[in-house]
Amino acid sequence: MKMNLGDCAELYRLLEEGEEPSALGKLKPEEILVRWINYHLRKNGQDDKQVKNLGKDLINSHALTHVLNRLDKDKCSLDSLSGDDNTAKASAVIANSIAIGVPDLISPEDITSGEEKVLTLYVAYMFNTKHGLEELTEEEYAKCALVDDDIEGSREERAFRLWVNSLNIPGIYIDDLYDGLSDGWTLCKVVDKVQPGVIEWKNVAEVPKNYTFGNPSNIGEAIKGCKHKDMGLKMIGIGQNEIHKKVKKEILATAWSICKTSYLKIIGGKTEKDLVAWANERVGSKAEPIKNLTDKANLSSGKFWISLIASIEPRGVDEDLVTAGESEDDQKMNAKYAISLARSIGAVVFMIWEEMVAANGKQNLIFAATLFELAETYGKDKAE
Numbered sequence: 001m002k003m004n005l006g007d008c009a010e011l012y013r014l015l016e017e018g019e020e021p022s023a024l025g026k027l028k029p030e031e032i033l034v035r036w037i038n039y040h041l042r043k044n045g046q047d048d049k050q051v052k053n054l055g056k057d058l059i060n061s062h063a064l065t066h067v068l069n070r071l072d073k074d075k076c077s078l079d080s081l082s083g084d085d086n087t088a089k090a091s092a093v094i095a096n097s098i099a100i101g102v103p104d105l106i107s108p109e110d111i112t113s114g115e116e117k118v119l120t121l122y123v124a125y126m127f128n129t130k131h132g133l134e135e136l137t138e139e140e141y142a143k144c145a146l147v148d149d150d151i152e153g154s155r156e157e158r159a160f161r162l163w164v165n166s167l168n169i170p171g172i173y174i175d176d177l178y179d180g181l182s183d184g185w186t187l188c189k190v191v192d193k194v195q196p197g198v199i200e201w202k203n204v205a206e207v208p209k210n211y212t213f214g215n216p217s218n219i220g221e222a223i224k225g226c227k228h229k230d231m232g233l234k235m236i237g238i239g240q241n242e243i244h245k246k247v248k249k250e251i252l253a254t255a256w257s258i259c260k261t262s263y264l265k266i267i268g269g270k271t272e273k274d275l276v277a278w279a280n281e282r283v284g285s286k287a288e289p290i291k292n293l294t295d296k297a298n299l300s301s302g303k304f305w306i307s308l309i310a311s312i313e314p315r316g317v318d319e320d321l322v323t324a325g326e327s328e329d330d331q332k333m334n335a336k337y338a339i340s341l342a343r344s345i346g347a348v349v350f351m352i353w354e355e356m357v358a359a360n361g362k363q364n365l366i367f368a369a370t371l372f373e374l375a376e377t378y379g380k381d382k383a384e
Helices: 009-014 021-026 029-043 062-071 086-099 108-112 116-129 138-145 152-166 177-182 185-194 211-227 240-244 248-266 272-286 303-312 328-344 353-357 361-383
Strands: none
Touching: 009 021, 009 029, 009 138, 029 062, 029 116, 062 086, 062 116, 086 108, 086 116, 108 116, 116 328, 152 177, 152 248, 152 353, 152 361, 177 185, 177 240, 177 248, 185 211, 185 248, 211 240, 211 248, 240 248, 248 361, 272 303, 272 361, 303 328, 303 361, 328 353, 328 361, 353 361
8 A cells, every 4th residue: 555645646635734745755554544534524524523543433434434425425425324323334335435436345344343454455445446635736736746756766765665564564664765674673574574484583683782783783684584595585796784874775676676576476486577478468459568577668658557457357447548658648647547547456556657657677577466466366256
């Protein structure tokens, strides 16, 4: 789950008085979703019904019902709020959300019991399906553009940071990739999550007694784990002192190596060449085949990705929204639409539209692997 101004400039609406756009980048996705719910509650005259969490505060379905009503008043009425049966209210919420395109993925009991993890995912799907935030003025767009999310290093830092946080490792959440991995402890946790058993935990300390020498020792164990035969990373030119000193190049290279291994492992050890062949086969004649995941000539337009997503779940694709992809504006629109479509079918997408237009090979590999895994899931569901 990812949420930032680069993907959705309308998040600007969730800023509190006196906050700068960059403040949103410091919030966890769950905190942004809480703000999103409260924004729609205020817009629906429910100032005194603000929520503080995505669990127990949603049990009575009051907030969810009002948010859905804000998103689509014709399909999502407030009629169910007149009763006292929370299960009936929850059932109405689910029916309304399905009516606007949210996947059918929770039960009334998930809502009435306040299952926070399930509800967080559910609310994220609601947001990705239809956020309902008003478009920005030119002046507001200009303010968003000032947020430093356009430098390649910054984009990669952001993507890998969000990936680390998406692993849901207990006690691990980082606000900055360079700070977060330089402690050695978090890096070991990430490596162990991707390939359990390669870290010798007796050699690692969460809070080293000697900070200066302890952290490099932790990082050394993380690098050793990466080079373990079960993980098989080369880690050429990457040293523990450079990571400890937060040298960006080494940290980005380390994060990418681990991230790539994780995604290829998820899809059964397939290679980039395998992914390209799979994607071309799925797309068929719907778009020009791609040579590789940096094939700018055939990937920048976004049409290949939209066709690939349509091969997985065609019902959500509106062909009228797909442009020729020839101009920069058309490419931008297609890329944003492709990312939105991917999220709508359950993909966790870290890339921003600029990376898709630029045919960033790293981000495209992650995107393709995510779609591959989804295609496998959709295939199994249909078979059942």
